[in-house]
Amino acid sequence: MTERPITPASVSIKYTTYPELRRGVAETLFAGQRAVERAKVLTYWRTGWLINEHVLLHQKRADYGAQVIARLARDLGVDRTTLYQCTLFARYFPIVGARRQLTWAHYRRLVQIDDAKVRNALAAEAEARKWTSRELHDRVIALTARETTARLATPGGKGAAASELLAPKRGRPGIYRVVSVGGALAVDLGFACYFDPSAEQAAALKAGDLVQLDDNDRLTAADHATKADLFNYRVELIKVVDGDTLWVKIYLRPRQWLKQKLRLRGLDCPEMTTPEGRAAKRFVDALVAKTTAVTINTTKPDKYDRYLADAFLSVTSDPATGSGSALGHGPGDDVEIFLNNALLENGHAERKDAWQFGDWEPELLK
Structure with missing residues (x-):
């Protein structure tokens, strides 16, 4: 279908007063933004529906859904997470027109909720209270945080046994080792980054020393430090x-x-x-x-x-x-x-x- 070009002659409305102009610009701008958001919602829902219907035809292959999403992402240059969120969107919200006030940014937050009752309740509240997507995101995080803190405070649970837990590796930040690089001494900051001491500082150092470095580039011996602090x-x-x-x-x-x-x-x-x-x-x-x-x-x-x-x-x-x-x-x-x-x-x-x-x-x- 050929789109008609927009020209000055095709826009017949003209406003003579500023209040009329302001009202006209607001109506045009906001209506356009709503149309864009609505089109985005329908586009992502339709994308998810197409993928879900295709995967359903191959449901005997347990890993086919993940494979086809990865392949689409690679072939189309689209983010894989976005494609996966589209599939959840179409699955969790089969009637996409039910909540016209919610944008794709809202739905991206909602599909993170696996519990259908909680998800639907949040969707209804977001629409009723006119939450921004950021406000909805904060509610999702707050909800999860309460559950997380409660689980951490409760002994036992469904996780790993004590024998399977890790012995934490931890030391004191700000401890560095002196190394020799090409015959010259340097302070190894980690991640292939180094500090070159002055000639006066180097004279008091040897490879293997553990030191501290302050924000004025002063080097001091790290008393009582061990390799675990590196x-x-x-x-x-x-x-x-x-x-x-x-x-x-x-x-x-x-x-x-x-x-x-x-x-x-x-x-x-x-x-x-x-x-x-x-x-x-x-x-x-x-x-x-x-x-x-x-x-x-x-x-x-x-x-x-x-x-x-x-x-x-x-x-x-x-x-x-x-x-x-x-x-x-x-x-x-x-x-x-x-x-x-x-x-x-x-x-x-x-x-x-x-x-x-x-x-x-x-x-x-x-």
């Missing part, structure tokens, strides 16, 4: 990719940081294409929403340059429920959580060492 950092969380993968901002030293993708050590969460995988991500998102500080310990990367990490979160307990008291803390106090074991204890991950993934260099694990 490669420990304070970080800021940028994004939760999935239950066991994080994008973080790592502070190597004051005012020097780098962006790094980390994989949590010693565990494996289900794929994001499964309800269990999405639940694992919501679990971590909920903890992150209440986190005030994060420290990590990192170990050597695999052949794909992913670093392994032990992550420690300082999480504010819920003053409304008093859930922190079960962990030995008062309401509103910060509770420290070893994220790796929290995922294992709550059944969101299975214990898995690096060599079991099949894509790790054995010599890096020694």
Whole structure:
């Protein structure tokens, strides 16, 4: 179908006063925006419906759905997560016209909820209260956070046995080792980053020394430090990719940081294409929403340059429920959580060492 071009002659309405112009612009602009959002909702719903109907024809192949989504993403250059969200959208909301006030951004939040009653209740409330997608997102995170904190405060559960939990690797951030690079001394900050000491500083150092470095580039001996204190950092969380993968901002030293993708050590969460995988991500998102500080310990990367990490979160307990008291803390106090074991204890991950993934260099694990 050939579209008619828009020309000045085809727009016959003209406004002589400013109030008329303002009203006309508002009506045109907002109507257009609503039409765009509506078209987006219908487009994503239709996309999900097409994929679901196709997968249904091949339902005897248990893994066909994940395979076809991955193939479509590759062939069309479309984000795989978006395609998967489309399939959930069409499945969870078979009558897409029922809630005309909700945008695709709203539905992307809603499909993260596996419980149909909770999902439908949130959808109805979002429409009735005219929540923005961000407000809905905050409600989803808050809901998950309450459930998460309650589970962490309750002994026992469906997760890993105590014998399967990880012994945390942790040291003191800000400790570095002096190394020899090309015959010259340097301070190894980690992640292939180095600090060159001055000639005067180097004269007092030798390879293997453990030192501290302040924001004025002063080097001092790290008294009582051990090798366990190396490669420990304070970080800021940028994004939760999935239950066991994080994008973080790592502070190597004051005012020097780098962006790094980390994989949590010693565990494996289900794929994001499964309800269990999405639940694992919501679990971590909920903890992150209440986190005030994060420290990590990192170990050597695999052949794909992913670093392994032990992550420690300082999480504010819920003053409304008093859930922190079960962990030995008062309401509103910060509770420290070893994220790796929290995922294992709550059944969101299975214990898995690096060599079991099949894509790790054995010599890096020694």
